[in-house]
Amino acid sequence: MAIGTLALKNLKRNKTRTALTLLSVASALLLLCLLWAFLEAMQSVEGADDTRVVVRSAISLATLLPEAYWQKIRTIPHVQAVTPLNWYQGTFKDDRPENFFPRFATDPATLFEVFPEYQMPDDQKKAWAAERGSFIAGKELVDKYSWKIGSPISIKGDIYPFDLTNIVLRGIYTVPNAPVQERQIFFHRQYLEEAIGNRGLIGTYFLRLDTSDSVPAVVTAAEKMFENSDSQVRAETEKAFNLSFLEMIGNIRLLFGAIGLAVVISIFFITANTMAMSARERTGEMAVLKTLGFGGGQVMSLVVIESLAVGIAGALLGCGLAFGLVGALAKAAEKVFPVFSTISMTPKIWGIGLGVGIAIGLLAGLVPAIAASRLRIADALRRV
Amino acid sequence: MKIPLKYNFRSLFVRKATTVMTIVSIAFVVLVYIGVLALAGGLKTAFAASGDPKNVIVLRDGAKSETESFFGLDKARLLAAMPGVARGPKGEPLASGQAFVLQILKRADGSESNVSLRGVEPAIFAIRPQVKVIEGRPFEPGRAEVIVGRNLAKRFAGLAIGQQMLFGRVQFRVVGIFDADGSSFNSEIWVPIADLRDSFRRGENVSTVVLQAASAEAAVALVDRIKADQQLKLQPKLETEYFAEQANANSRQFVILGNVLAVLMSFGACFAAANTMYAQVAARAKELGTLRAVGFPRRTILAAFLVEAAILGLLAGCVGALAALPLNSITAGTMNGVTFSEISFSLRTTPQILASGIFLAVITGVLGGLPPAIAASRRPITQLLREV
Numbered sequence: 001m002a003i004g005t006l007a008l009k010n011l012k013r014n015k016t017r018t019a020l021t022l023l024s025v026a027s028a029l030l031l032l033c034l035l036w037a038f039l040e041a042m043q044s045v046e047g048a049d050d051t052r053v054v055v056r057s058a059i060s061l062a063t064l065l066p067e068a069y070w071q072k073i074r075t076i077p078h079v080q081a082v083t084p085l086n087w088y089q090g091t092f093k094d095d096r097p098e099n100f101f102p103r104f105a106t107d108p109a110t111l112f113e114v115f116p117e118y119q120m121p122d123d124q125k126k127a128w129a130a131e132r133g134s135f136i137a138g139k140e141l142v143d144k145y146s147w148k149i150g151s152p153i154s155i156k157g158d159i160y161p162f163d164l165t166n167i168v169l170r171g172i173y174t175v176p177n178a179p180v181q182e183r184q185i186f187f188h189r190q191y192l193e194e195a196i197g198n199r200g201l202i203g204t205y206f207l208r209l210d211t212s213d214s215v216p217a218v219v220t221a222a223e224k225m226f227e228n229s230d231s232q233v234r235a236e237t238e239k240a241f242n243l244s245f246l247e248m249i250g251n252i253r254l255l256f257g258a259i260g261l262a263v264v265i266s267i268f269f270i271t272a273n274t275m276a277m278s279a280r281e282r283t284g285e286m287a288v289l290k291t292l293g294f295g296g297g298q299v300m301s302l303v304v305i306e307s308l309a310v311g312i313a314g315a316l317l318g319c320g321l322a323f324g325l326v327g328a329l330a331k332a333a334e335k336v337f338p339v340f341s342t343i344s345m346t347p348k349i350w351g352i353g354l355g356v357g358i359a360i361g362l363l364a365g366l367v368p369a370i371a372a373s374r375l376r377i378a379d380a381l382r383r384v
Numbered sequence: 385m386k387i388p389l390k391y392n393f394r395s396l397f398v399r400k401a402t403t404v405m406t407i408v409s410i411a412f413v414v415l416v417y418i419g420v421l422a423l424a425g426g427l428k429t430a431f432a433a434s435g436d437p438k439n440v441i442v443l444r445d446g447a448k449s450e451t452e453s454f455f456g457l458d459k460a461r462l463l464a465a466m467p468g469v470a471r472g473p474k475g476e477p478l479a480s481g482q483a484f485v486l487q488i489l490k491r492a493d494g495s496e497s498n499v500s501l502r503g504v505e506p507a508i509f510a511i512r513p514q515v516k517v518i519e520g521r522p523f524e525p526g527r528a529e530v531i532v533g534r535n536l537a538k539r540f541a542g543l544a545i546g547q548q549m550l551f552g553r554v555q556f557r558v559v560g561i562f563d564a565d566g567s568s569f570n571s572e573i574w575v576p577i578a579d580l581r582d583s584f585r586r587g588e589n590v591s592t593v594v595l596q597a598a599s600a601e602a603a604v605a606l607v608d609r610i611k612a613d614q615q616l617k618l619q620p621k622l623e624t625e626y627f628a629e630q631a632n633a634n635s636r637q638f639v640i641l642g643n644v645l646a647v648l649m650s651f652g653a654c655f656a657a658a659n660t661m662y663a664q665v666a667a668r669a670k671e672l673g674t675l676r677a678v679g680f681p682r683r684t685i686l687a688a689f690l691v692e693a694a695i696l697g698l699l700a701g702c703v704g705a706l707a708a709l710p711l712n713s714i715t716a717g718t719m720n721g722v723t724f725s726e727i728s729f730s731l732r733t734t735p736q737i738l739a740s741g742i743f744l745a746v747i748t749g750v751l752g753g754l755p756p757a758i759a760a761s762r763r764p765i766t767q768l769l770r771e772v
Contacts, residue, residue: 017659024655031648059552059584060498062487062724108493159452161444192722230553230585234488247496248726250718255423263649266412268658273405277663 003298007305014278018310021274025314025357026321033322033345033353034329035256037262041343043246045133050212052114055205055222057239058232061087064201065231073205076221078214081113084189084202090155101141103155103164105189114208116192117175124171132191135164136171138182162195168333178340206238264356271314271364275307279368286372287380294309296373303369304362311361312354319353321343387675387684395664406660407700410745412696413649414704418733418741420642420709424635424715425525425732427718431631433567435624437600438470439511440607442593445619449630450484450592457481457588459616463595468606470598472510481590483580486725487573492541497719499536500572501551503580511596515569520545520560525576528583531560533570535728539717542571551575552583568627571717571728580746600651650748657752661693665760666708672760673768686761688700693753694746701745705738 011018055073057063064086074082086105093099108129112118120136128136142197145151152166167187193199193301209218215237222235236244246252279286286299324344333340396403441462447453454705464468464479472478483503490496509515509522523529532543537558548555556575564570580586597603603622610620665672672685717728 016662020655020659020662024652024659027648027652027655031645031652056489060488062486062498063584121637156446158446158448159627161446171659244496247495249496250716251495255420259645262412262416264651266409266649267652269405269409269412270652270659273402273409273656274659275675276405277402277659 003054003302004305007302008309010282010302010306011309017274018279021310022317024270025267025311025360026318028263028270029318029353029357030321030325031263032356033319033349034325035260036264036349036352037322037326037343037345038340039253039256040346040349041084041253041340042343043243043379047244048237049117050215050237050239051209052236053207053215053218053222054115054207054238054241055207055233055235056203058223058234059211061203063231064203065205065233067202067203069202069226069233070202070233072225073207073222076218076225078205078210078218079207080210081110081208083107083110083114083206085206086189086192086201086203088155088157088160088164088187088192089159092153092155092156102184104184104186105192106186107189108186112205116208117177118173119176120171120173128170131164131168131170132188134168134170135185135187136173137169137185139172139174140179141185142169142172144183160192160196162192167191204241211277227261230366238328264324264360268360268364271307271310271360274310275303275364276368278306279303279372283372283375286375287377288361290375290377291381299375300369300373304365307365307369308358308361311357311359313362314361315354315357318357319350322349322353344383367383387680389691389695392401392695395668395693395702399663399667402660402663403696404590406656406696407703408477410650410653410697410700410748411704411707413646413653413748414701414741414745415707416649417642417646417744418705418708418712419731420638420645421737421740422708422731423716424638424734425737426641426716426729427635427638427727428631429732429734430566430568430570430727430729431627431634432658433514433565434520434569435622435627436512436596437622438596438598438626439623440595440597440603440610441623441626442610443621444597444621445617446451447619450482451723451725452484453591454589455618456500459618460590460593462616463593463610463618465607466595468597468602468609471594472507476507476508478511478596480511480594480752481577481578482508482592482594483584483586483589483755484591484723485552485580485584485586486723488544490541491539491717494634497717498724499540500723500725501530502569502572503573503575503577505577508574508594511566511594512569514565515562515574516564517560518563520558523559523576525578528554528556528579529559530556530573530575531562532558533572533574533728534561534563535563535570535715535717535730536573536726538715539728542650545561548570551580553585554579554583556583558693561615566730568630568720568727568729571726574645605720607641621745630720632720634718634720634727646744650744654752657693657696657749658755659752660696661689661753661756662759664692665689665756669763669768669771672763673765673771676768685737686757689757690750690753693757695749696753697746697749700749701742704745705733705741708733708738708741723735730732 057065069083084107088103088105090103102224128134147169149169153171154166155164219235223233268299289299310311323352326343330341441455444455460481464477470478486498487501488496489499517531523531537543542549543558545558547558581666597606607620610618711731712733714731715728717726720727
């Protein structure tokens with residue numbers, strides 16, 4: 001196709017300009033892809049199971065529920081197992097984020113019934129259950145700190161006025177499909193309870209149901225069961241529970257969306273500017289083409305193809321860079337912000353990046369292209 | 385010999401369309417940068433307005449925030465009676481026990497968040513004179529009445545005057561909206577402490593106690609006195625420090641985000657500036673040849689183009705900064721990661737933030753203008769003059 005070849009040849013005429021435009025498109029799309037990947041990583045609820053329901057106080061997570069609810073919840077039809085999880089928080093080593101990981105007080109007898117995907121050898125389960133001052137940890141965490149079975153650790157309490165002093169590692173669990181879940185520790189709730197004077201309070205109950213179809217029935221039953229008590233509850237799927245934290249942070253999606261839009265508008269102006277410059281320079285040439293018999297449409301497509309080529313090449317470069325960078329970021333995030341270690345360039349993000357590149361290329365070329373197609377030969381040739 | 389600035393300025397606008405488009409694209413970078421930093425600025429302003437250097441907040445030892453803190457009323461009474469606590473006009477100590485409860489509420493857009501319910505004693509209004517009821521009336525203890533911070537009233541459903549809301553076991557009625565002069569208290573609901581304790585069955589305890597000393601120096605002394613008291617085993621903090629910690633913890637993410645964006649976006653904008661300046665150089669070859677021929681040295685040409693690029697950046701920076709000003713009317717809400725509760729605040733484009741946005745644009749312009757400027761200064765006179 002002659003027009004296409006000519007358009008690409010034109011790109012080579014001012015190499016600096018083409019390269020600069022391409023790089024600005026690429027850097028903008030790199031940014032867009034990164035923003036999107038972060039947003040998706042934040043919203044990923046890896047490991048949430050649709051047969052699990054979380055029951056917590058209707059007031060908020062900072063208010064705890066009575067221990068007596070445990071047996072009552074267990075009697076709701078379709079509920080197979082219930083385990084308590086109390087968020088201990090605390091400080092391990094220091095306040096730096098890389099030393100933060102979730103720490104839960106729970107019940108060793110029921111934890112694995114509710115989380116069957118957590119895998120741990122039976123002898124370790126027994127050893128953990130038998131020793132009050134012991135804990136278990138996920139494999140990733142164990143590797144990170146080079147702990148071994150029998151290693152003691154200490155964590156300073158903040159929510160609870162009690163420090164975990166030299167609790168001993170008795171088990172290492174793995175979660176094959178959700179390694180993020182391997183960055184937690186669990187210890188005996190009973191151990192904590194005794195230390196703080198048996199307050200008999202539980203932060204969250206995790207329920208395992210027979211099938212995901214029973215979720216609505218169990219949610220309604222649990223909320224109804226305690227409707228007239230002093231401590232009303234809220235029941236929701238594990239996924240909804242995880243997403244509620246994101247909801248509290250506020251409208252991050254809107255913020256990122258606004259930034260993304262500004263980035264796109266900004267590259268649109270940059271590319272449109274370049275295309276206008278390059279088209280203006282060649283007004284004379286276009287007039288010659290027209291004199292030779294090329295139609296308005298053909299001259300128009302000449303400019304559009306040129307701009308489209310820059311858009312696509314810039315998008316490929318930007319997305320490629322994002323792909324490389326995201327891989328590196330995921331590795332770096334593992335240590336500092338484990339939440340973001342799931343960050344990846346999904347096919348969707350590739351699609352968005354390339355789509356925006358193509359759209360920018362088309363739109364940016366359109367204005368000078370229309371001007372070129374309307375060009376009157378006599379006017380154009382008269383210009384210097 | 386120097387080339388007058390007017391020449392640069394006029395040259396830029398010979399090719400209006402190109403220059404304007406470049407200015408717009410750099411201005412967008414500045415706008416985003418200022419916008420994200422304005423979030424951090426707003427959070428910092430809100431927390432700074434909350435702390436008073438005369439005030440001391442007392443938490444349970446080991447607790448990092450009010451949410452985690454609690455201790456017995458007996459200790460709260462001992463604190464109020466401590467020497468160094470200032471007294472009000474009737475001789476009452478300027479001390480207030482506070483009960484802090486998080487309550488899930490729906491925002492106006494239907495999403496949910498934890499809202500701070502703060503149980504307070506009457507002395508709190510003397511301790512925090514910036515808190516004023518601007519609509520309705522103050523609450524009366526024992527009648528299940530609350531007053532709501534103005535940001536919260538705007539952003540959350542069902543918090544208008546006269547509306548009822550279940551907090552714990554009791555239906556409370558909103559009787560007033562208060563303004564706390566831009567501070568983080570604007571995101572809270574205040575309740576008489578006894579009512580809150582009763583409704584949530586909290587027993588004979590408080591979350592924290594806030595004390596006012598006669599002066600900032602007296603507050604420091606008061607902190608030391610409480611720290612030294614082995615019987616209390618409590619953790620006193622200057623209120624300014626307590627809120628500064630929260631300001632830093634919560635605004636850090638926005639500062640990081642803003643700077644990462646600034647670097648990446650200005651990278652792209654640099655290329656745009658370079659393109660424009662290359663076009664300027666190319667279009668003015670003959671002019672440059674003439675300037676050189678009449679005796680202007682190479683470095684003057686270099687300087688002239690850099691100045692021109694800087695003007696381009698400066699203009700873009702000013703446009704971006706101006707476009708960012710309306711952001712100040714936006715109220716945003718996020719989670720206070722320390723107390724785990726909603727904090728609403730107004731975006732703040734402080735002069736410092738605006739200045740750094742403009743600075744970013746100038747740097748972008750100059751960096752983008754550098755390669756074309758060098759290229760322009762290096763070309764031989766003969767070649768320049770020969771160009772059409």
